[in-house]
Amino acid sequence: MSITTVRPLSFFLSLAALLVVALLLPHFANRGIIFLAGIVAINIVFGIAFNFAFAKAGVLSFGHAMFFAVGAYATGYMTINQDWMPFLLILLVAVSAGALLAIVTALLALRRAGGVSFAVITLALGALIHVIITKTTVLGRNDGLAGIARPPLDLGVVSIPLGVGDNYYYFLIVTCALAVLLMWGLWSNRFGRSLQAVKSDPARADFLGIDVDAKRLQAFTISGTMAALSGALFAPWAQIVSPEVALWTQSTMPVLFALLGGSAFFLGPAVGAILFGFLDYGTRTMVGVSDLLVGGLLLAVVLAVPGGILGMLSTLWNRFGGRRNNGATPVATSEVHQ
Amino acid sequence: MINSINRRTVLTALGASALATPFISRRSFAQGSDPIKIGVLTALSGAQEFIGNFVLTGAQIAADQINAAGGINGRQVQLEVRDDRNAPADATTAARELVGLGAHLQLGTISSAIALAMGPLMQQEGGIALTCGAGTEKLNHENYSDHVFRPGDSPYMRNRAEAQLLAQRNPDVTTWTGLVPDHEYGRTTWAVFMDGLLQFYPEIAKKEVEILDPIIVPYGVGDYRTFVTQAARTPANGIYNSTYGGDSVTLFQQARPFKLFEDRILMDSANEFIVAEALKAQTPSFWTGIHWYYETNKGNPLSDALYADYVKKTGNEQPMGWVAEAHAALYAYKAAIEKAGSTETADVIAALKGLEWDTATGKRIMRAEDNQVIKDVEMIYIEPDASDPKGYKVTDYVKVDGNTVIEPAMPGQKMELRKPT
Numbered sequence: 001m002s003i004t005t006v007r008p009l010s011f012f013l014s015l016a017a018l019l020v021v022a023l024l025l026p027h028f029a030n031r032g033i034i035f036l037a038g039i040v041a042i043n044i045v046f047g048i049a050f051n052f053a054f055a056k057a058g059v060l061s062f063g064h065a066m067f068f069a070v071g072a073y074a075t076g077y078m079t080i081n082q083d084w085m086p087f088l089l090i091l092l093v094a095v096s097a098g099a100l101l102a103i104v105t106a107l108l109a110l111r112r113a114g115g116v117s118f119a120v121i122t123l124a125l126g127a128l129i130h131v132i133i134t135k136t137t138v139l140g141r142n143d144g145l146a147g148i149a150r151p152p153l154d155l156g157v158v159s160i161p162l163g164v165g166d167n168y169y170y171f172l173i174v175t176c177a178l179a180v181l182l183m184w185g186l187w188s189n190r191f192g193r194s195l196q197a198v199k200s201d202p203a204r205a206d207f208l209g210i211d212v213d214a215k216r217l218q219a220f221t222i223s224g225t226m227a228a229l230s231g232a233l234f235a236p237w238a239q240i241v242s243p244e245v246a247l248w249t250q251s252t253m254p255v256l257f258a259l260l261g262g263s264a265f266f267l268g269p270a271v272g273a274i275l276f277g278f279l280d281y282g283t284r285t286m287v288g289v290s291d292l293l294v295g296g297l298l299l300a301v302v303l304a305v306p307g308g309i310l311g312m313l314s315t316l317w318n319r320f321g322g323r324r325n326n327g328a329t330p331v332a333t334s335e336v337h338q
Numbered sequence: 339m340i341n342s343i344n345r346r347t348v349l350t351a352l353g354a355s356a357l358a359t360p361f362i363s364r365r366s367f368a369q370g371s372d373p374i375k376i377g378v379l380t381a382l383s384g385a386q387e388f389i390g391n392f393v394l395t396g397a398q399i400a401a402d403q404i405n406a407a408g409g410i411n412g413r414q415v416q417l418e419v420r421d422d423r424n425a426p427a428d429a430t431t432a433a434r435e436l437v438g439l440g441a442h443l444q445l446g447t448i449s450s451a452i453a454l455a456m457g458p459l460m461q462q463e464g465g466i467a468l469t470c471g472a473g474t475e476k477l478n479h480e481n482y483s484d485h486v487f488r489p490g491d492s493p494y495m496r497n498r499a500e501a502q503l504l505a506q507r508n509p510d511v512t513t514w515t516g517l518v519p520d521h522e523y524g525r526t527t528w529a530v531f532m533d534g535l536l537q538f539y540p541e542i543a544k545k546e547v548e549i550l551d552p553i554i555v556p557y558g559v560g561d562y563r564t565f566v567t568q569a570a571r572t573p574a575n576g577i578y579n580s581t582y583g584g585d586s587v588t589l590f591q592q593a594r595p596f597k598l599f600e601d602r603i604l605m606d607s608a609n610e611f612i613v614a615e616a617l618k619a620q621t622p623s624f625w626t627g628i629h630w631y632y633e634t635n636k637g638n639p640l641s642d643a644l645y646a647d648y649v650k651k652t653g654n655e656q657p658m659g660w661v662a663e664a665h666a667a668l669y670a671y672k673a674a675i676e677k678a679g680s681t682e683t684a685d686v687i688a689a690l691k692g693l694e695w696d697t698a699t700g701k702r703i704m705r706a707e708d709n710q711v712i713k714d715v716e717m718i719y720i721e722p723d724a725s726d727p728k729g730y731k732v733t734d735y736v737k738v739d740g741n742t743v744i745e746p747a748m749p750g751q752k753m754e755l756r757k758p759t
Binding site: 029030031032033034035036039140141142143144146147148149163238239240242244284285290291 | 383419420421425426427430431432433434435436437438439450451454455457458459462463474476481483521522523
């Protein structure tokens with residue numbers, strides 16, 4: 001299978017299935033499950049955003065929490081203090097703040113360092129953002145911003161009160177689906193293939209006329225922007241933003257989702273985020289051992305199945321299923337798929 | 339060991355209370371004679387685990403006592419326990435899940451950030467949260483919510499009561515500084531303590547106080563010697579401490595060679611027995627705020643029963659005050675449900691407002707305007723004692739009338755404080 005192969009049907013079927021389940025959930029699940037589903041949807045966008053830069057352009061970041069935090073804090077601050085602003089404008093400003101931070105980070109560091117060096121710089125920048133938040137009074141310092149309302153969604157002809165019932169949940173799910181759709185478009189098109197070329201062989205890509213630095217910057221900016229969107233959606237959902245969202249532990253989450261689900265696959269982080277949600281919920285009453293259990297399981301999966309869940313399924317499928325009769329080469333898990 | 343509730347006990351409690359019932363709607367829980375589900379959402383792992391275990395134990399003892407006495411309006415109390423992991427995201431998920439399970443009446447929050455998150459959450463989901471030691475003053479000020487109640491003393495009451503006691507007991511100690519953690523909680527408690535000094539020293543001791551800049555110490559570090567020497571160099575003859583838990587233990591230990599606390603009065607905001615249990619005979623002599631001390635409340639049947647049940651349940655003879663906070667919170671629900679004749683959220687909120695009920699620390703009154711309880715503030719004086727098996731002993735204990743230190747109700751407005759000129 002070529003690395004540029006795109007199979008829209010399986011992607012759209014997967015997305016549609018997830019969307020249907022998510023939209024039907026409020027009809028049969030309790031409030032905690034619905035809230036967790038919203039968090040999983042946010043994590044899916046966060047994970048895919050990280051993986052967009054990592055798997056597609058080879059730009060590894062250990063500080064993606066800073067984008068998430070900027071989106072979350074910007075939305076929280078404006079929702080509380082600038083309540084005259086339409087919610088869509090708030091989201092736009094929050095996402096733009098994430099984009100700006102990503103551009104500045106990339107301009108400062110991406111040209112000077114690559115690989116692990118760049119990852120360490122993002123880790124340090126992330127720590128700096130965390131410290132700034134905890135020292136900034138208007139951001140609530142260590143208490144964070146509490147009491148974040150869910151403002152109405154003014155669409156011109158109609159205004160939807162997002163604070164009522166499950167309205168914000170539906171808005172969240174639809175927005176996450178649109179974000180995933182947008183990233184899939186970028187992942188699968190000519191732009192995505194040029195990023196793949198940069199990742200696979202930068203020297204050759206450069207020789208072929210691709211501006212390697214520009215492509216990396218673009219990939220990282222898109223990634224940071226989408227991570228900021230996930231944070232922006234999180235703030236009114238959780239109704240509180242605390243400095244923990246900027247901690248390095250938050251930065252490890254998308255890495256974990258990607259490794260768990262399969263970083264070579266576009267929907268790999270989505271699978272990882274969903275599985276992590278199940279694990280987190282299933283172990284919620286196992287006090288003291290839940291983190292150990294979740295960590296141990298994740299470690300086992302990552303070690304036993306280096307290509308992640310989707311990588312394993314793909315290998316099994318190629319060995320026993322669809323590829324049996326056509327003689328095609330099994331898919332290597334290091335390749336990137338839609 | 340300051341608490342003999344072990345992990346296995348907690349696991350048993352959780353396992354019993356949390357079967358896989360996520361898809362059951364709250365509506366499916368009938369009233370009738372079914373048990374009343376009360377959610378206990380507190381820190382059972384992470385940095386505040388040791389406090390959360392006291393909260394859980396207090397709630398369990400109260401539930402057992404209430405059930406043994408016939409329940410609430412004939413219905414048994416059933417606790418649904420969840421770990422908030424001291425993280426707002428985990429806490430809000432668990433709180434919503436508990437509401438979905440029918441446990442819309444909840445208690446146990448000790449983290450300020452989580453307590454602040456509970457207001458909009460409970461308003462949205464139709465639940466109630468009773469905090470058990472959350473320190474932020476914003477709960478009954480700028481972040482006030484009808485759905486969140488503080489059945490214990492606020493930082494405003496606690497720190498002003500401490501200043502009032504000092505003005506009475508140590509009128510000559512008029513130069514003060516503080517060891518204040520670089521944290522919202524630290525700054526707030528210091529600001530309130532200053533307010534108390536500025537009011538009570540002129541009123542009671544008839545003297546003006548000199549307040550020096552506090553020494554701001556970082557949170558969670560291993561070496562406090564720089565800050566200790568900084569404090570030792572000041573002319574202060576009184577030191578206020580609002581560092582907390584392990585930080586205080588480290589700081590107090592490192593202060594010993596510098597004799598920082600030997601010739602000075604030390605007022606500790608809220609460590610209860612934490613430092614003394616860790617340092618034993620090496621503990622300095624100091625006053626500390628406490629939610630409940632059983633000796634202070636001897637003769638109060640609820641306190642005596644709580645202490646006896648605690649010792650019986652845990653084998654530990656030194657409970658900390660958070661036990662009584664959860665105990666009082668569950669008794670508040672009992673009194674409110676009996677008063678309202680209903681467990682519906684709106685009815686219970688209405689009943690909690692203005693509620694008077696008996697607790698292990700005496701009668702408490704829930705102020706209707708801002709959901710802040712009016713109760714006496716308790717303090718104990720701890721001294722090292724090598725002859726005592728514990729290594730320390732409580733040599734004095736007092737109660738300060740809560741009415742003399744509480745602020746006027748100002749829901750939705752920021753706290754107003756005196757400042758040094």
